[in-house]
Amino acid sequence: MTGVESSKSDSEPPATDWDELAPWWRATFSNGADLEYEMQILPLAAAHLLGCDRILDLGTGEGQLARRLVANVPEPGLVTGIDPYSGQLANALEQGGGPVYVQARGERLPFKSGSFDGVVCCLVIEHADEPDQVLAEMARVLAQGGRLLLLINHPVVQGPGSGFVDDRVLDERYWRIGPYLTEQVVIEEVDPGVPVRFAHRPLSGYINPLCEAGLVLTRLEEPEPPLEFLSDSFDLSLERAMPRLCLMCFEHRAGPLPVGE
Numbered sequence: 001m002t003g004v005e006s007s008k009s010d011s012e013p014p015a016t017d018w019d020e021l022a023p024w025w026r027a028t029f030s031n032g033a034d035l036e037y038e039m040q041i042l043p044l045a046a047a048h049l050l051g052c053d054r055i056l057d058l059g060t061g062e063g064q065l066a067r068r069l070v071a072n073v074p075e076p077g078l079v080t081g082i083d084p085y086s087g088q089l090a091n092a093l094e095q096g097g098g099p100v101y102v103q104a105r106g107e108r109l110p111f112k113s114g115s116f117d118g119v120v121c122c123l124v125i126e127h128a129d130e131p132d133q134v135l136a137e138m139a140r141v142l143a144q145g146g147r148l149l150l151l152i153n154h155p156v157v158q159g160p161g162s163g164f165v166d167d168r169v170l171d172e173r174y175w176r177i178g179p180y181l182t183e184q185v186v187i188e189e190v191d192p193g194v195p196v197r198f199a200h201r202p203l204s205g206y207i208n209p210l211c212e213a214g215l216v217l218t219r220l221e222e223p224e225p226p227l228e229f230l231s232d233s234f235d236l237s238l239e240r241a242m243p244r245l246c247l248m249c250f251e252h253r254a255g256p257l258p259v260g261e
C-alpha cells in the first residue's frame with residue numbers, strides 16, 4: 001500500500017514514509033532494543049491500562065505495546081492495533097502474540113463509538129497529518145468510564161530548538177528551550193540518514209480538545225530519563241532533570257459538552 005491520504009499543503013514538510021522506516025523502527029526500538037521502552041513506556045502503559053478489557057493501540061507500529069497489553073485483557077483478541085502503514089503492520093503480524101491488527105488512519109477509525117475501554121496513542125500524534133482529528137476519534141471510540149493514554153515527546157523541553165547546549169567558548173552547559181507556543185512542523189534527523197517529520201504544539205493543544213470532547217485529565221507523568229539511557233551524558237544532573245516523555249491519562253466520565261458551553 002500506501003493508501004495514506006494527506007490534506008497538508010505543499011509548504012509543509014512531507015509526511016514520513018513509515019513503510020520505508022519499518023525495518024529501522026523494529027531494529028532500533030522494539031524487543032528490548034530501546035531502554036526507554038523497556039524501562040518506562042511499556043510498564044507505564046500496562047499499569048495505566050490495568051482493568052481495561054478492550055484496548056486500542058492507535059499507531060501500533062510493529063506492535064510492541066499491543067503485544068505487552070495482551071496480558072491486561074481477558075482474551076488476546078481484545079487488543080486491537082491500528083496503523084496506516086502496511087510495512088509496520090507486516091512486522092506486527094509476523095511477531096504475532098495475540099493482538100488483532102487493522103490497517104487504518106487514526107484520523108478515521110473504523111470502529112463504532114464507545115468500542116474500547118482503553119485507548120493508547122504512544123509517540124504517534126506528533127506524526128499524524130491531522131492531530132485534532134485523531135484526538136476527536138480517540139475520544140469518540142472510548143466507552144463511558146474508559147481510559148485514554150496519550151504519550152508524547154515532552155513538548156515543553158523537547159520541542160523544536162530545545163536541547164542540551166555545551167558551549168565550549170563561554171564554558172557553559174545549559175538546556176535551551178525553543179519557541180514553545182509556536183505550532184510548527186519540522187523534519188528531524190533522528191538517526192544518521194533517518195529523517196522523521198514531527199509536528200509540535202503546546203500541551204494545551206492536546207489537553208483542551210480532549211476536555212472539550214468530554215474527557216477528564218486524571219494524571220500527568222513526566223518520568224526522569226533512565227540513568228542507563230544517559231550513559232554518554234555530559235551533565236548527568238541537568239539531563240536527568242529534563243523529561244523526555246510526557247504521559248497524560250484521561251477518563252471518559254461524561255458525554256461531550258454542548259457546543260458553546
Ligand SMILES: C[S@@+](CC[C@H](N)C(=O)[O-])C[C@H]1O[C@@H](n2cnc3c(N)ncnc32)[C@H](O)[C@@H]1O
Nearest residue numbers: 018059060061085088105106122123124127128
Ligand atoms: C514513532 S512510531 C510509534 C509506534 C508505536 N506506537 C510504538 O510506540 O511502538 C509512530 C507510528 O505512527 C504511525 N502513524 C503515522 N501516522 C499515523 C496516523 N495518521 N494514524 C495512525 N498512525 C500513524 C506510524 O506508521 C508509526 O507506526
